[in-house]
Amino acid sequence: MSALTFQLEKTDPLTKARTGTITTDHGEIKTPIFMPVGTVGSVKAVTQQQLHEEVKAQIILGNTYHLYLRPGLEILEAAGGLHQFNGWHKPILTDSGGYQVFSLAGTRKINEEGVTFQSHIDGSRHLFSPEKVMDIQRTIGGDIIMAFDECPPGGSEYKYAKNSMELTHRWLDRCFTQFNATQDKYGYTQNLFPIVQGGVHHDLRKASCEYIASKNATGNAIGGLSVGEPIDTMYEICALCCDHLPQDKPRYLMGVGTPWNILEAIGMGVDMFDCVMPTRNGRNAMLFTSKGIINIDNKKWEKDFSVIDDGIDCPMSNYYSKAYLRHLMKSKEYLGLTIASVHNLAFYLWLVGEARKQIEGGNFKSWKEEMVMRLQTRL
Structure with missing residues (x-):
């Protein structure tokens, strides 16, 4: 058992993009990396086998708020934790539930102690304090x-x-106190990442980065972006945070975003990403491809028997035709949701893998500029 480590490998000469390797007790993660979101212990419409073989995911997310409510901590602990419960034996990251509580604005109350909220399942009331959230995540x-x-x-x-x-900073102190006072639960090391906040205000973000860096955690996250601010502001704040967070620790930009958002943020020095967009948009007939965006509902794909995307390395994307996927979506067949979700996730993993290759080859900047334009094209 050993704490997470980060080996910085290559930095692009013209941007701040970088490659590295994160090592955890459940395996290595090559960065930059995208992490599929498995809200309730599953990535919607995608099996763990597909995550391994088709998507080539290296790490997935679990959601503290949702897993706490269902199946609940008793079942997760009896199973031996989420890895044993869902059969995913590579690394897992759990969020804190903070964003879900933020999105429950109508039914939550924030004070110094923590957040009291109502379950979206049965209306029952619960308190998330920093201490309780550490204990919940230990158990997950x-x-x-x-x-x-x-x-x-x-x-x-x-x-x-x-x-x-x-x-957030006072809660962070309490998180670390509780985290340091408790043991890893299932025979491997757990690692606590703090989160930078401060809205769109430069001095607050700088102060938050300095406070977070002082904790000397094994990695750091940038939160509170992609929550309604203009895109240029998001980029501005992201770049500022990367400049003030430690070089030798992985940087995780939470909940962002589109493929072009991810490429721009890689250029600023971000290492880790997550977002529900590839699966959510896939279920709603939007495909991200190596040539641009496809709305598979459109009639123009009805007789297009070419494969979904021959530009990426994914058996599913290289096998099924656009016409067949359109037919499945129009027929409301579950298989359509799976194919679209697997394809979009595989595309995201392909994209960060290509970014890694371009950084290693010293060509990232020109490649990124071309890809940002191409990926936004509506086909």
């Missing part, structure tokens, strides 16, 4: 567990963002 069993934070809405005014950031 993520290799990387996230600090409990408050995520202010995009464009929050200065006073709100400052108070929110200071609360």
